Amino acid sequence: MVPMLEQTEVVTAGLVPDPMLPLPYRIQRVKQETADTFTLEILPEDSSQRFSFAPGQFNMLYVFGVGEVPISISSDPGNVPLLKHTTRVVGTVTKAMRQLKRGEVMGIRGPFGSHWPVEEATGRDVVIVAGGIGLAPLRPALYRLMAERDKFRRIVLLYGTRTPEDMLYRHELERWRGKFDLEIQVTVDRAASNWRGNVGVVTTMIGRAPFDPSNTLAMLCGPEIMMRFTVMELLKRGVAAERVYLSAERNMKCGIGFCGHCQYGPTFVCKDGPVFALPSIAAILGKSEI
Amino acid sequence: MIVPTLLAKTAEPSHVGDSFVVEREHLEQLLQALVSRGYEVVGPTLRDGAIVYDHLTSTADLPSGWTDEQSGGTYRLKRRQDQALFGYAVGPHSWKKFLCPPLQRLWQAARNGKGLRILPEEERAAPKYAFFGVRACELNAIAIQDKVFLEGQFVDPGYKARREDLSVVAVNCGRAGGTCFCASMNAGPKAASGFDLALTELLQDGRHYFLVELGSTRGAEILSRVPHQPANEADKQHAERILDHTTRHMGRQLETLGIKELLYRNYEHPRWDNVTQRCLTCANCTIVCPTCFCTTVEDVTDLTGEHAERWRRWDSCFTVDFSYIHGGSVRASPRSRYRQWMTHKLATWIDQFGVSGCVGCGRCITWCPVGIDITVEAGAIRASDSIKAPADQSEDSP
């Protein structure tokens, strides 16, 4: 029997750190973002625990006894060790995660994977195209862009959601729009008659969006089909393929290259991705069932 | 008559690569030398009509005088004319079941109030294994799994512990099995590295003995406990002739020239539809394959809900769940799953790890219930390179 402890602690054995062992993090706040999406703010139990991450990386979140899922880090990389994860409730683990309350403890492994090339955007226009929950992994990039706004030229966010009510981070986006030079265009699949914004898919906004294709870096995250048509539109406008980045999604059981589940052609999404430069996956993007 | 001599401390120091001769009756001492050094010795033994890998207490547990007949979908044991100990090819088991166990607890967790305590497994409790009778293809397969679990950014501590403690007695194949093609994959039949000792079994004129090649200083220490003598040229040539013969009698062949590019440009080849007519997506091929490393995890709790465990078990890309993401599986069709498997083995593996994921052991051919043959499937695609499927469904239309 395992000794009972009120205290939270990690017992480390052996010499090699075990990358499959979650570390305990305590929930500081649960924020309902939309009808089916919530954000957990968490801090490591061990206050000496260091954590740094780059925008676009993800953690494996463990809900006691239920399971573990990959969720992007959606907070400000300049404000660690506080971490925020914005999650949409879709199945077993995400449902159980939604039940967690402030003060409860969950397990975290990470950060894993590749990141958005924020530095590479210096001196360029930046186009961010997000679909639905896809805005969550892009928010850390936005924090970085806003923190050093002068380093970049135009910054355009094209955001597609199902309905106006499904928009994430609304207040924050509006604050940024007011404070910094940030162009935001939102489109929805359907809306009540009082919606004065765009209706339709996000890809239709690319043709008219204000950026200079010859000097633009694009970051895309959303459903695969949306990203594929976005890529086509961006290339049509003349954006260089090597300056288009997208975040892929695959089933993940380990996050560290052991389980094989996240394979996408020759890549492992957990370690070669989730953020890919377009040329590295261009040959398989759009092929079905890869 | 050969008089065996114990290599005394004062004798010529032996070097890696040196060859010696050990008589059949002294092989027991070799196995016992491993036992006395605290190794759990595992190796080939007969069980349920097949040669499997299991615990060995003595060389009497080896399948003496047995061989096998293997072809697509069939495996049959047969008596040999002699009492050879290693006169068969590989069976349904591979060593991955010891290094990367089929079912493994990763950690336990306890909850009390709002606290959470994660307890790692005590890895040193794992046995110190000596593998007795590892074939060249299997040494290559172990080296390939090392790349997955030891040589990436992250290291699997359990695998590392078992791997570091491992002692390997290899066996060069004196006979190729009906589904073997290690020669095509440059993975055999001679053990090149990764062993402490490598045996070649020699039977000649009523004499039964082994040419023993030293692969490490640990191998030299083990050999020092066994009567042996330096090998002469005739012994070495005898062993070479046997290996030559094995190389020339592979049951199967696979052309590997440009195979990665071949498969990359044939994602839509009609052969994938053809094989789907036969494939049962039973996952046998991935389970028997010595390089397949895929696993899944399971979380369990006890009745009180205060104690949880996380287990890891072998998984296969042939299952529908393997690629599930919210809304459905990425590889829902059997066609795409067979394509994933074969393309991973022969092509994407090269991009991922710098080597092929196939060592030509032939297990997937033998243990496929309908006898699907990776060499035939790859050959069929090569023979009709870049033919497009009649209705190309690869691109979703805008």
Ligand SMILES: Cc1cc2nc3c(=O)[nH]c(=O)nc-3n(C[C@H](O)[C@H](O)[C@H](O)COP(=O)(O)OP(=O)(O)OC[C@H]3O[C@@H](n4cnc5c(N)ncnc54)[C@H](O)[C@@H]3O)c2cc1C
């Ligand atoms: C790199 C990465 C980052 C992600 N970031 C976020 C994020 O920031 N916010 C968010 O809401 N979601 C994110 N997801 C998707 C999220 O991981 C899934 O929604 C979640 O795993 C669903 O688990 P479930 O048990 O609730 O669903 P179920 O449908 O019950 O899941 C069954 C199994 O399928 C797996 N699975 C199901 N859907 C997905 C999926 N879309 N991707 C990967 N595995 C899946 C689960 O892990 C589980 O093993 C991300 C996925 C990846 C790969």
Ligand code: SF4
């Ligand atoms: S793919 Fe088949 S022949 Fe190749 S290593 Fe695996 S089981 Fe052996």
Ligand code: SF4
């Ligand atoms: S062939 Fe399939 S089961 Fe084997 S390693 Fe590749 S993805 Fe995993």
Ligand code: FES
């Ligand atoms: S998630 Fe396990 S290998 Fe990528």
